[in-house]
Amino acid sequence: MTAQHPAPPFDTWLWMQAWSETWCAGLDPAGAGQRLRAQRLARLIDATLSGSPFYRRRHPGAHELADFRPVSKAELMAHFDDWATDRRITRAAAQAFVADPACIADGWLGNYLLWTSSGTSGEPGVFVQDARSLAAYDAIDALRLRGAGPGQVSLGSWGARQRFAFVGATGGHFAGVVSMERLRRLVPAALAPEIRVLSVLEPLCDVAQALQAQQPSVLITYPSCAAALARLQEAGQLRLALKEVWTGGEQLSAEQRQQIQAAFGCPVRNNYGASEFFTIAWECAHGELHLNDDWLVLEPVDERLRPLPVGEMSHSTLLTNLANLTQPLLRYQLGDRVRRVAERCSCGSAFPLIEVQGRADDTLRLRDAQHRPVTILPLALETAIEEGAHVTQFQALCGSDGDSIELRFEASVGDARAAFTQSRRALADFLAHHGVSGTRISMSAAEPLRQRASGKLRRVVMLPAAPVRRKPPARAPARR
Ligand SMILES: [Zn+2]
Secondary structure (H helix, E strand, O other), X not given: OOOOOOOOOOOHHHHHHHHHHHHHHHHOHHHXXXXXXXXXXXXXXXXXXXXXXXXXXXXXXXXXXXXXXXXXXXXHHHOHHHHOOOOOOXXXXXXXXXXXXXXXXXXXOOOEEEEEOOOOOOOOOEEEEOHHHHHHHHHHHHHHHOOOOOXXXXXXXXXXXXXXXEEEOOOOOEHHHHHHHHHHHHOOOOOOOEEEEEEOOOOHXXXXXXXXXXXXXXXXXXXXXXXXXXXXXXXXXXXXXXXXXXXXXXXXXXXXXXXXXXXXXXXXXXXXXXXXXXXXXXXXXXXXXXEOOOOEEEEEEOOOOOEOOOOOOOXXXXXXXXXXXXXXXXXXXXXXXXXXXXXXXXXXXXXXEEEEEOOOOOXXXXXXXXXXXXXXXXXXXXXXXXXXXXXXXXXXXXXXXXXEEEEEEOOOOOOHHHHHHHHHHHXXXXXXXXXXXXXXXXXXXXXXXXXXXXXXXXXXXXXXXXXXXXXXXXXXXXXX
């Protein structure tokens, strides 16, 4: 690799170690897995307190995990230069690196990988992955996420000789696309899967056309995108012979799963991950999410960030990444709603089960100039505004007729009028690129709508059609 593009980090020794430990923990999660977890936690606390000025200042005399107060992304980003255990890691240097899309998956400072999170939770994050954490993510993906379940065929750890199509957020150092590029550059050409990366921001018909030409064996994308492609496959506008569909990044509903499986006639494998830990939980062949709790600690917490007992759906979640000793995350507020499930899974794995209540935004159906339907994926719309207008705290409400989109902004957005001007421009460009015509974009000063049960914000919402006036029924229907 040239000096301008150093190879992505890969440490053979750490990789073999992570592989064998992950394998052993899989044989005995409650015994070997928990022993490894305890060792890793002690090592993380040691490395953090000796190497991170930020944590040392914040927690003098800390000994165990419970001694660490929950920490937010905003706080860590504000203390970026003091956060890592390697003093060469500074915010200025990291941001200069991620500003250049040409160096995606390049080794940074010798042996780190950098990726950024989108700003959907308010503030974009920059995450440094060391060789140890990458080795752990690789081992988890190969042995658990991509491992063969009962009645399933393993596609092999690196997807050797498969044809991967990745439809996701591209054009920036996002975890998914960085990982794909790292895979492409690390695996010898004879064994490497063929990888096609497509932008989820492109019109769905263009994405479908590219997929049709490539004929991937594995489709890797968001549930909303997989479901939209499944509709095209059902309609005969797409003819893919897939072996598997891998989804992540959004909530996968039972309806979406059924639709994707039926249209493509292949298994759907879902996972729950984040920029802060690549695969937090993986889905087994029984469709349940198992927590990788030998490599991380996940604490469901209430509104005041106090740990909740098993069985209760949380308000937020604290993540401790036991693999990354360079940019430590201890009791980091991940924000997701998670429930620990007490029961053991019928698949036989003793890794604990969780349920995740992710954000479930709506896929929009707008129209082109000839009044033909145009599918707009929520993640694409969000990314268009985030990247094009640098606004993250918004909500787009689409009228049921698909003719209007109302933008609302959270109170924390200082100048909502300026945010609207920028967002409208970015959104109008995005819609025009998709051939959408005649959709009015307006601003409302009202508060964004929140989900009644959780209080969480959905960014992209299709409003239900106004009820049609009918003769009142003889007796009021039961409330649901
Ligand atoms: Zn299971």
